[in-house]
Amino acid sequence: MTLIIxxxxxxxxxxxxxxxxxSLIKYRMQTKESWSQIDVQLKRRNDLIPNLVNTVxxxxxxxxxxxxxxxxxxxxxxxxxxxxxTMAASDQLSGALTHLFAVAEAYPDLKASANFxxxxxxxxxxxxKIAYSxxxxxxxxxxxxxxxxxxxxxxxxxxxxFEPSEFIAVPETEKEVPTVKF
Amino acid sequence: xLYEQIQSNKRRTIVLLVGFLILVGMVGAAVxxxxxxxxxxxxxxxxxxxxIYTVIMISNSTNVVMAMNHGREITQADQAPELWxxxxxxxxxxxxxxxxxxxxxxxxxxAFATGNNPKNAAVAATTGLIAIMDRxxxxxxIGHEMSHVRNYDIRISTIALALTAAIxxxxxxxxxxxxxxxxxxxxxxxxxxxxxxxxxxxxFVFSITVMILAPLVAAMIQMAISRNREYLxxxxxxxxxxNPEELISALRKLNSAKPMQNVDPxxxxxxxxxxxxxxxxxxxxxxxxxxxxARLEKM
Numbered sequence: 001m002t003l004i005i006x007x008x009x010x011x012x013x014x015x016x017x018x019x020x021x022x023s024l025i026k027y028r029m030q031t032k033e034s035w036s037q038i039d040v041q042l043k044r045r046n047d048l049i050p051n052l053v054n055t056v057x058x059x060x061x062x063x064x065x066x067x068x069x070x071x072x073x074x075x076x077x078x079x080x081x082x083x084x085x086t087m088a089a090s091d092q093l094s095g096a097l098t099h100l101f102a103v104a105e106a107y108p109d110l111k112a113s114a115n116f117x118x119x120x121x122x123x124x125x126x127x128x129k130i131a132y133s134x135x136x137x138x139x140x141x142x143x144x145x146x147x148x149x150x151x152x153x154x155x156x157x158x159x160x161x162f163e164p165s166e167f168i169a170v171p172e173t174e175k176e177v178p179t180v181k182f
Numbered sequence: 183x184l185y186e187q188i189q190s191n192k193r194r195t196i197v198l199l200v201g202f203l204i205l206v207g208m209v210g211a212a213v214x215x216x217x218x219x220x221x222x223x224x225x226x227x228x229x230x231x232x233x234i235y236t237v238i239m240i241s242n243s244t245n246v247v248m249a250m251n252h253g254r255e256i257t258q259a260d261q262a263p264e265l266w267x268x269x270x271x272x273x274x275x276x277x278x279x280x281x282x283x284x285x286x287x288x289x290x291x292x293a294f295a296t297g298n299n300p301k302n303a304a305v306a307a308t309t310g311l312i313a314i315m316d317r318x319x320x321x322x323x324i325g326h327e328m329s330h331v332r333n334y335d336i337r338i339s340t341i342a343l344a345l346t347a348a349i350x351x352x353x354x355x356x357x358x359x360x361x362x363x364x365x366x367x368x369x370x371x372x373x374x375x376x377x378x379x380x381x382x383x384x385x386f387v388f389s390i391t392v393m394i395l396a397p398l399v400a401a402m403i404q405m406a407i408s409r410n411r412e413y414l415x416x417x418x419x420x421x422x423x424x425n426p427e428e429l430i431s432a433l434r435k436l437n438s439a440k441p442m443q444n445v446d447p448x449x450x451x452x453x454x455x456x457x458x459x460x461x462x463x464x465x466x467x468x469x470x471x472x473x474x475x476a477r478l479e480k481m
Contacts, residue, residue, distance in 0.1 A: 037274065125267040132275040135424065
């Protein structure tokens with residue numbers, strides 16, 4: 001009888017252990033997936049930029065410094081290591097692109113070109129996706145980190161060496177997070 | 183908080199379904215009594231009709247609803263880049279699969295979501311919406327629709343739509359009773375004159391009352407459900423976009439827009455803003471836009 005009880009208790013603990021471990025893995029996977037979402041969009045933007053630079057170059061008097069800033073920022077995103085540095089470089093590139101599109105307002109011919117309009121929509125889309133995938137990354141990171149710190153999953157996380165994931169800082173110009181009430 | 187709301191939505195679906203089934207049963211009893219002089223045949227028949235309607239709608243809701251509202255599906259970003267990309271963004275940040283996207287040719291700005299579950303959902307926007315809204319406002323509107331998808335509101339409204347249609351069909355059938363049903367019952371009445379004349383009268387009054395009131399009750403259930411969901415979807419939209427201003431300015435534009443040209447009245451409850459623009463408090467599918475804006479401003 002006692003043996004059966006002991007076996008039952010051990011089995012129960014094992015089941016709980018396994019399910020918590022698996023949920024930790026799932027949460028960590030989600031943070032990684034959401035990071036790769038960002039990464040895909042960063043690559044996509046970097047692929048679009050040479051196209052944009054070539055289109056704009058055709059307009060001879062277009063400010064060289066603006067173009068140079070975009071090209072430099074693009075190189076920085078490529079060479080940056082780790083999420084924090086990559087995102088800092090990415091924010092710089094976003095700023096340079098915003099400036100480029102603002103300058104382009106003064107060139108009616110450029111704005112009328114179908115190629116340019118298409119690139120502008122593509123880049124706006126990518127910028128939005130970077131912002132939203134960053135938001136998603138921070139959401140998944142928050143739930144993973146909460147899981148790491150709350151009982152009883154913190155015990156299992158400690159034993160199996162789960163490391164907390166780092167948030168990506170949101171640039172100050174970005175919108176504040178409002179509290180959502182129902 | 184949102185998770186609790188989703189759970190309570192799922193529970194409420196069951197309550198709604200039971201309530202609607204009782205209503206369908208009552209209508210069936212009334213119609214059965216009028217046409218065939220048999221309560222049970224009526225109830226069974228009505229439940230079968232209700233079940234068939236529901237199954238058809240659930241299995242094929244997107245196509246049925248989109249056909250009712252003249253939606254044209256787009257399958258590539260090129261066909262409407264702004265709309266397509268916005269839906270993509272909202273699906274990503276809401277951690278939902280990409281829904282099917284439809285466009286309705288109408289100058290009045292409006293949008294709705296439908297489907298059976300998040301894996302099987304669709305979002306529709308009018309050409310007016312795409313033309314009038316800037317990108318941020320469009321995000322607010324699409325965020326609202328994707329919240330309906332995430333909260334399973336789309337399933338509830340699909341079921342409600344199917345059962346309302348079934349009740350309408352049954353009462354239309356029943357209201358023609360004097361053309362072909364009354365003779366039979368009168369004859370039976372004479373045969374059974376000695377037994378339970380009072381009961382006959384009672385059943386007759388019950389049947390008439392049910393048939394008159396059922397469509398109203400069905401509409402009221404449908405409206406009450408959709409009203410509360412609008413607030414919830416507004417809050418959900420802000421959770422996705424992190425910006426109440428986008429949705430507030432979109433709602434202002436929706437409020438001042440003209441009614442839609444060619445809208446299916448039974449789908450009115452699905453839209454983000456009442457496409458018919460009529461003001462009837464009890465049967466309003468939507469809370470007043472001013473009230474929605476006031477709630478958003480408090481966030």
